[in-house]
Amino acid sequence: MSSITVEALEKRFGSFVAVDGISFDVREGEIFGFLGPNGAGKSTTVNMLTCQLRPTGGTAHVKGIPLTDERGIRSIIGIVPQELALNDLLTAYQNLVLYGSLYGVSRVDAKRRALEMLEAMGLEKRKNDLVKDFSGGMKQRLNVVMALMHEPKVLFLDEPTTGMDPQARRMIWDFIRDINKRGTTIFLTTHYMEEADYLCNRVAIIDEGRIKAIDTPRALKRQIKGEDIIQIQVDEDERLLDDVKGIPNVKDALYANGMLKLFIEDRDGLLLDIATVLSGRSIVSISSAEPTLEDVFLSLTGKKLRD
Ligand SMILES: Nc1ncnc2c1ncn2[C@@H]1O[C@H](COP(=O)(O)OP(=O)(O)OP(=O)(O)O)[C@@H](O)[C@H]1O
Ligand SMILES: [Mg+2]
Structure with missing residues (x-):
């Protein structure tokens, strides 16, 4: 069953087409990723699907509710902008309780849930500190x-771990997996191929x-030329x-950061050819590697995901 269905969704800003008639389904209970570089149209898509931006074409439904029913959509989704x-x-605590009450969560439930959420993010000791004194990563975790205070059925996260250190990122990843296991469908944008x-x-x-392209990470990596x-x-x-x-x-x-990557069809005779081309240059190491989603992106677009 589909949780989100998107048909020919389009957003133009004047004559510029930011989202160009995209169609896809997000299945119930899945973690669905939108992987793309700066300016690809990720936030524009999220903003349309969460009723923050009106499409200039196409339609979409979340849990069967059309985007035109703004109240209906907002009652079942969570947004991490x-x-x-x-x-x-x-x-931190006041932020959570306030947000909960804006979404109609009772005061008792909001307080209980705020503490749960702070604990899940390792912020319980900082609950009474002003958010202005938080580090960037702490603010991102909060x-x-x-967005989960009102226990949404579908959660949209727009680049939730950008700029985070590996430890904080891992914490967010585990948290997302955990809430997904408990039944929340996740729509996530990222420009980190490891995250996707x-x-x-x-x-x-x-x-x-x-x-x-749309597929499982595994199938995407398999299909690259x-x-x-x-x-x-x-x-x-x-x-x-x-x-x-x-x-x-x-x-x-x-070529990136001193590393040359060759996408090859057939290894026959290849090493000899490589040795000939590289003769006289100072090679530090040669190794073979599995394709990554970065490689998939390169082969599909001819561009790098990151600069
Ligand atoms: N309000 C707007 N008016 C004009 N152009 C816009 C507007 N919002 C977005 N755009 C343009 O639409 C394109 C897509 O923007 P969007 O924010 O969706 O990209 P993104 O994939 O989220 O990028 P990032 O990874 O940098 O967040 C960009 O070229 C952007 O400049
Ligand atoms: Mg964006």
Whole structure:
């Protein structure tokens, strides 16, 4: 069964098309990811699906409720916005209780739930501190749990872990998995391929307002051209790229942070060809690697997910 259905959804800003007629379904109980670079149209999509922005075309339903029924939608969804939705001059606890009461949670339930949420995020000791004195990561954690005060059936998270350190990110990931296990459908946007890979049952790869592919992370990685990747760490600059792209069986190549990545079709005779092209250059290491979602994105769009 579908939890979210989206048909030909479009958003234009003047003549600029930010979301270009996208269609997809999010299944009941799944963690669905929207993976794409800056400006891909992720927030615009989330904002339309959460009734914060009116589409210029197409339709969508959340749990069978059309976007035109704003009250209906808002009563069943939670939103973790990309921009923090906290009140700096209230304490963490007050923020949660206030948010709960805005969503019609009774005072008793709101208080109980606020404490649960603070504990889940390891913030219970800071519950009476003003949010303005929180670190960026602490604010982000609080921002995530706020959206769960009214126990929504569908949770939208817009880049919930951007800029977080690995430990805080892991905490958010575990938390998202946990609430998903307890029955909440999750729609999550990210530009971190590790996040999409680790968390999501299915991922839509989005670029320039269009969906390039939708599948499980595993299936996406399997479908990329070349199948195999050879990584070469090399003390060289990007000029090497053109040389290696000329090697037969090398379908594509990418260079980032001193690492050359070759997408290859067939290893036969390849190492010899590579050795010839690279002779005289200082190679630090050569290894083979499994494709990542970053590689999938590159092969679909010809671009890197991150700069
Ligand atoms: N109100 C607006 N008016 C004009 N253009 C807009 C508006 N909101 C968004 N856009 C444009 O639409 C495109 C998609 O923006 P959006 O915020 O959805 O991207 P995103 O995928 O969320 O990117 P990021 O990863 O940076 O958050 C961008 O080119 C952006 O400049
Ligand atoms: Mg965004």
